[in-house]
Amino acid sequence: MFDFRIPEVSDREWMQPALTASGGMGSEFAFGTLYLWSDAYATKVCKTDDLILRCSGGPMRMTYQLPLGNGSMRDQVERLLADAKERGCKFRIWGLTKEQTEALEQEMPGKFRYQLDRASSDYIYDTQSLIQLSGRKYHSKRNHLSRFQRTYDWSYEDISPDNFKDCIAVARAWCEQNGGCGEEDGTDSENCAIHKAFKYYDALHLSGGLLRIEGKPVAFTVGEEINPETYLLHFEKALSGYEGLYPAINQAFAAQHLESYRYVNREEDLGIEGLRKAKLSYYPAIILEKYVVTLLEETPEIPEE
Structure with a gap:
């Protein structure tokens, strides 16, 4: 049995190089994702002589990810x-790409069910x-951004x-504008993850x-x-009441810091x-x-969209 444990910040030193070397583009290949959401998803890690393993949930409902190594x-x-x-416990792997499901089916034919988890696709x-x-397809985005830049100081x-503290204040105000942070819609877990991030x-x-309008x-x-x-x-996170604020923070940060990257992953839509x-x-x-893999004889858990 693998000796899984809750990740610590110091684990980034040995985990992120392996996550990066894997070539994965999904959000789960960033150590921050694993650590910031570890409370919400009961994430755990394990390092053996030849493998790095990640799982969530438990003890009777383990969800594995493919090992690295x-x-x-x-x-x-x-x-x-x-x-x-x-x-x-039931066997379940999460996060395989379409190509990985095809490779697994070739190596172990007729053993697994593969279900698309569209809500978790990045x-x-x-x-x-x-x-x-x-280009024409971004015409409305440019208009929103131009209007924002003309309208606000x-x-x-x-x-x-x-x-x-200013960022945390924005997160708190966003929660208030959206009915408060609660466990029912997952915003309580997100608020916890934001505090851990800072x-x-x-x-x-x-x-x-961070964007300010008139200093706020x-x-x-x-x-x-x-x-x-x-x-x-x-x-x-962007407060309501300011037209074009989301496009503005999105574009401003990308222009300032992401020029050297080919891709930006903006995560899933839940x-x-x-x-x-x-x-x-x-x-x-x-x-x-991203696909969920379960044994054919076990009951599927992801509804088809």
Whole structure:
């Protein structure tokens, strides 16, 4: 049985190089994702001589991710199957791409069910498109941004310890504007993750930007590098009452800091219709589909969309 444990900030030192080397573009390949949401998803990690493992949930409902390290996919999955059997829990792997499901089916045919988890699939954008907003399809985005820049006395600044409290104030005000942060809609967990992000900002190698209007903090974004080609945005919060504020913080931070990256991952839509529409409106270069793998004899847990 693998010796899983709750991740600590110091684990970034040995985990992020392996996550980066894997070549994955999903949000789960950033250590910050694993750590910031560890309370919400009961995330745990394990390091053996030849594998790095991640899981969530438990003890009777473990959800694994594919291990990082040596050995064939078949060997790695068989070791996860053995771990689940020893624990007496259902077997479940989350986060496989379409290509990985096809490879697993080739190596272990007829053993698994593969279900698309569309709500957890990541939206990945061409960085230059987010910065330039050029072409007919971004016409409305450019208009919103231009109107914002003409209408408001605004300023942009990088996030640093000097303005952590201002960002937290924006997050708190956003919660109040949206009915308060509660467990029912997941905003309580997000608020906890935001506080952890600022508490361990430097240790997690995060970066971000803050927008002010007439000196008042009104929007911020925070993210981290997944690999030299892909940057991940963890949080993007903007107060209501200011037209074009989301496009403004999105474009300003990308223009200031993301020029060297080919892609920007803006995470999933959680199955929320309005959020899905907003993310699609920026025309993602890739919708990184993620699949759940279960044994054929076990009951599926992801409803078909």
